[in-house]
Amino acid sequence: MKTGIFGGTFDPVHHGHVELCRQAEREAGLDRIFVVPARLQPFKLEQKTADGQHRIEMLRLAFSADPRIQVSDYELSREEISYTIHTLRAFQERFPEDEIYFILGTDAFMKIELWRNYGELLKNYHILVGVRPGYREEELERLIRRLEQEFQADIRLLTNKELEISSTDLKEKIRQGCPLGAWLPDIVERYIKEHALYT
Ligand code: NAP
Numbered sequence: 001m002k003t004g005i006f007g008g009t010f011d012p013v014h015h016g017h018v019e020l021c022r023q024a025e026r027e028a029g030l031d032r033i034f035v036v037p038a039r040l041q042p043f044k045l046e047q048k049t050a051d052g053q054h055r056i057e058m059l060r061l062a063f064s065a066d067p068r069i070q071v072s073d074y075e076l077s078r079e080e081i082s083y084t085i086h087t088l089r090a091f092q093e094r095f096p097e098d099e100i101y102f103i104l105g106t107d108a109f110m111k112i113e114l115w116r117n118y119g120e121l122l123k124n125y126h127i128l129v130g131v132r133p134g135y136r137e138e139e140l141e142r143l144i145r146r147l148e149q150e151f152q153a154d155i156r157l158l159t160n161k162e163l164e165i166s167s168t169d170l171k172e173k174i175r176q177g178c179p180l181g182a183w184l185p186d187i188v189e190r191y192i193k194e195h196a197l198y199t
Contacts, residue, residue: 001031001032001095001097001098001099002028002029002030002031002098002099002101003030003031003032003033003034003091003095003098003099003100003101004021004024004025004028004030004032004033004034004100004101004102004103004128005033005034005036005087005088005091005100005101005102005103006020006021006024006033006034006035006036006102006103006104007036007037007038007075007082007084007087007102007103007104008035008036008037008038009037009038009041009044009047009049009055009167010035010037010055010058010059010167011049011050011055011167011171012050012055012058012167012170012171012184012188012192012197012198013055013058013059013062013184013188014165014166014167014170014183014184014188015163015165015182015183015184015185016105016132016163016165016166017062018062018063018185019130019160019161019163020103020105020130020158020160021033021035021063021069021103022066023130023158023159023160023161024101024103024128024130024158024160025066025068025069027128027156027158027159028101028126028128028156030068030101031068032068032069032070033068033069033070033103034070034071034072034074034091035059035063035069035070035071035072036071036072036074036075036087037052037055037056037059037071037073037075037076038075038076038082039052039075039076039077039078039079039080039082040080040081040082041082042081042082042083042115042116043111043114045081050197050198052073052076053076054191054195054197055076056071056073056076057191058188058191058192059071061185061187061188061191062184062185062187062188064187074087074090074091075087083115083116083117084102084115084116084121085115085116085117085118085120085121088100088102088121088124088125092124092125099126100124100125100126101125101126101127101128102121102125102126102127102128103128103130104127104128104129104130105129105130105131105132106129106130106131106132106135106136106140107132109127109129109140109143110136110139110140110143112147119151122147122150122151122153122155123151123152123153126154126155126156127153127154127155127156128156128158129144129155129156129157129158130158130160131157131158131159131160131162132162132163132164133162133163133164135162140157141157144157165183165184170183170184171198174192174197174198174199175198175199180192
């Protein structure tokens, strides 16, 4: 089986995340994907987020239409910092026969050499990189080529729709009381309102 792992803070989940995940599923022919919200994203340790339970519920609503996509509480249920390599090792141990694909966006990928045990990550797991508006194509492709040579990595650049959406901008829009329909699924917008999140 080809199993995708899509990690993120997802505070909150939006159309950009859903589009990236679905495109990874289609282009790499993934049999299933686990969406894994981080408890403590290593580069955002100081950042306050909505409670993990709310983030997980919003993800379940956003991905409910696709039976191949499940939301996992693997990182949220652990006290430790959410290092991706620990999560990937754990899923590989759970599914030893599977090929594991890690899904991420351009900004995260461009900093991958700062991640814990990134060489092991690149050698042992496939990488699917989604794009977003304004991504630096040449710089990205140079990095992909270099990491492929250095680690015999398998890195694929996806052709996902480029959506100008970020969780940070979204939180600002919520504070201003703007309609959110263009940014995230209606059902997630209702959840945010019902629980008065990000106000
Ligand atoms: P996030 O902001 O919630 O976003 C999740 C993913 O969706 C990111 O890869 C992001 O790519 C992508 N994305 C967001 N908006 C998008 C859009 N409009 N179009 C296309 N893609 C979009 O997640 P995050 O906080 O950056 O964390 C990403 C993952 O990296 C997590 O699993 C985290 O634990 C992991 N990480 C690990 C380490 C480590 O192990 N040392 C260090 C840092 C992060 P962009 O990056 O382009 O925004």
